Amino acid sequence: MKRIVELTINGEPRDMTVDTCRSLLDALRDDVGLTGTKKGCDVGDCGACTVIVDGEPVNACLMLAVEAEGRTVETVEGLQPGVDTLHPLQDAFMRHGASQCGFCTPGILMMAKKLLDDNPRPTNEDIRFGLSGNICRCTGYTKIFDAIKSAALEMEAARS
Amino acid sequence: MRRFEYHRADTLEQASRLLTDLGDDTFLFNGGTDLLVEIRERLRRVRNVVDIKQIPGLSDITYDETRGLTFGALVTVGRLERLPLVCQRYPNLRAAFASLGSIQVRNRATVIGNVCRASPSADTIPPLMADGAFIHIYSRTNMRVVPLAEFFTGPGKTVLARGEIVTGITVPPAGDNTGKAYLKHGRRKAMELSTVGVAVSLCMDDGVCSDIRIALGAVGATVLRAPEAEAMLRGTRLDAATVKSAANKATEECTPISNVRASADYRRDMVGVLTGRAIKQALEAFA
Ligand SMILES: Cc1cc2nc3c(=O)[nH]c(=O)nc-3n(C[C@@H](O)[C@@H](O)[C@H](O)COP(=O)(O)OP(=O)(O)OC[C@H]3O[C@@H](n4cnc5c(N)ncnc54)[C@H](O)[C@@H]3O)c2cc1C
Ligand code: FES
Ligand code: FES
Numbered sequence: 001m002k003r004i005v006e007l008t009i010n011g012e013p014r015d016m017t018v019d020t021c022r023s024l025l026d027a028l029r030d031d032v033g034l035t036g037t038k039k040g041c042d043v044g045d046c047g048a049c050t051v052i053v054d055g056e057p058v059n060a061c062l063m064l065a066v067e068a069e070g071r072t073v074e075t076v077e078g079l080q081p082g083v084d085t086l087h088p089l090q091d092a093f094m095r096h097g098a099s100q101c102g103f104c105t106p107g108i109l110m111m112a113k114k115l116l117d118d119n120p121r122p123t124n125e126d127i128r129f130g131l132s133g134n135i136c137r138c139t140g141y142t143k144i145f146d147a148i149k150s151a152a153l154e155m156e157a158a159r160s
Numbered sequence: 161m162r163r164f165e166y167h168r169a170d171t172l173e174q175a176s177r178l179l180t181d182l183g184d185d186t187f188l189f190n191g192g193t194d195l196l197v198e199i200r201e202r203l204r205r206v207r208n209v210v211d212i213k214q215i216p217g218l219s220d221i222t223y224d225e226t227r228g229l230t231f232g233a234l235v236t237v238g239r240l241e242r243l244p245l246v247c248q249r250y251p252n253l254r255a256a257f258a259s260l261g262s263i264q265v266r267n268r269a270t271v272i273g274n275v276c277r278a279s280p281s282a283d284t285i286p287p288l289m290a291d292g293a294f295i296h297i298y299s300r301t302n303m304r305v306v307p308l309a310e311f312f313t314g315p316g317k318t319v320l321a322r323g324e325i326v327t328g329i330t331v332p333p334a335g336d337n338t339g340k341a342y343l344k345h346g347r348r349k350a351m352e353l354s355t356v357g358v359a360v361s362l363c364m365d366d367g368v369c370s371d372i373r374i375a376l377g378a379v380g381a382t383v384l385r386a387p388e389a390e391a392m393l394r395g396t397r398l399d400a401a402t403v404k405s406a407a408n409k410a411t412e413e414c415t416p417i418s419n420v421r422a423s424a425d426y427r428r429d430m431v432g433v434l435t436g437r438a439i440k441q442a443l444e445a446f447a
Contacts, residue, residue, distance in 0.1 A: 001166070020165070021162075021163055021165075023196070042200055043197045043200055043201065044193060044197060044261065044262075044264070045351065047262065056238070056267045057264050058264050059264045059265065061196075062193050062197070062264075064196075067192075111263070111264075130263065132262055132263070132350030133263055133351060
């Protein structure tokens with residue numbers, strides 16, 4: 001069965017016509033055409049599909065598209081503040097080489113954004129706890145930690 | 161993904177009717193973190209899901225000193241994990257919540273879904289059982305309240321009849337004379353199911369243990385109590401020698417199996433080690 005789902009994606013009101021057993025992840029990628037959000041495992045283990053729904057990060061693979069009715073969804077495509085500007089996290093990830101194959105990056109960026117929104121000066125332990133649902137098979141995590149800490153400093157400097 | 165029909169209920173009565181009318185292979189759909197994984201990995205045949213998240217009145221959390229902590233069926237693990245009251249009064253629950261999956265999973269997963277899935281390794285069950293929690297069950301004919309310790313009948317099995325829905329859980333109040341702990345043992349820290357989980361909740365009066373409950377996860381067909389070990393500890397000062405022999409007794413009371421995560425012998429040994437440690441940690445409340 002299909003249903004029309006009205007929701008807000010990256011600040012824009014949208015509607016999508018989806019099969020009721022479709023995951024939010026498949027709907028975002030295949031129906032809406034936002035392929036930034038990745039599918040690594042489809043069962044909640046890897047975090048590549050992390051999006052922010054009503055302010056809280058969730059695995060888009062573990063949510064049905066119909067459940068997003070009336071909600072606000074933020075994906076990696078909405079992270080950039082403008083066409084020519086990057087979010088400080090995106091910038092720091094590039095400078096620190098925190099992304100290699102890039103498959104985990106959208107999920108980690110969304111998780112890191114939420115982490116810094118809640119906690120502008122995270123310790124290593126805070127970052128470790130915050131990212132424990134995100135797997136990266138390439139970087140060994142060190143550069144990801146460096147990038148997040150460096151973005152935190154820049155964001156703090158920009159605020160003061 | 162395997163196809164299934166999605167239904168949305170607006171009231172408990174409607175959800176209950178859908179469960180009985182749609183017949184076999186129809187399941188309540190809460191956070192969906194178990195159900196969607198089981199559908200995708202073809203571990204469970206599902207023809208219909210009944211989403212209960214629009215039903216009003218199932219999202220409340222209340223606490224009072226006589227009744228204790230009550231929360232509804234839709235309350236997520238993440239919401240409770242972040243609640244200051246839980247951090248302060250129920251460190252055992254807090255430890256279990258913070259150890260379940262990832263932040264993303266906890267933002268969807270409900271505690272009641274974790275309980276209703278009835279996995280022997282579910283992390284929220286041991287501390288809730290050690291605290292003497294009870295379950296509120298809706299049915300179209302009579303509502304009932306069941307102690308959590310009597311809720312499970314086997315792995316994945318509960319006393320729920322077709323058409324019954326769990327609406328909430330009440331955890332008795334955490335008095336000043338109580339100490340609580342939950343220790344989860346896995347191969348790694350994050351994103352790991354329990355190899356063994358041990359919960360201890362105890363009461364001390366003038367240095368004497370007036371009551372204690374021990375609940376053991378992942379070492380039997382359901383989460384188990386360790387009644388003989390508990391009996392050895394009640395009325396004592398919980399000195400090291402008594403704790404040691406009670407912990408040994410607990411290893412005899414569990415019935416672990418061997419699987420990919422650990423052997424039965426290892427699990428049994430860990431029950432002994434963790435029971436001792438959990439009692440020690442629960443006593444830190446009085447230090
Ligand atoms: C990546 C990942 C990691 C995980 N790690 C852990 C872990 O470390 N420890 C752990 O314990 N669990 C873990 N889990 C499982 C945990 O997320 C689930 O057990 C969750 O708590 C179930 O709640 P839910 O709301 O998602 O339930 P659902 O999937 O919606 O439902 C689960 C079952 O309960 C039934 N049900 C739900 N609500 C009710 C109700 N009100 N009345 C009657 N029946 C009901 C459903 O019909 C279904 O059979 C993990 C899951 C994932 C995907
Ligand atoms: S694709 Fe969703 S967690 Fe891996
Ligand atoms: S950069 Fe390849 S998985 Fe992280």
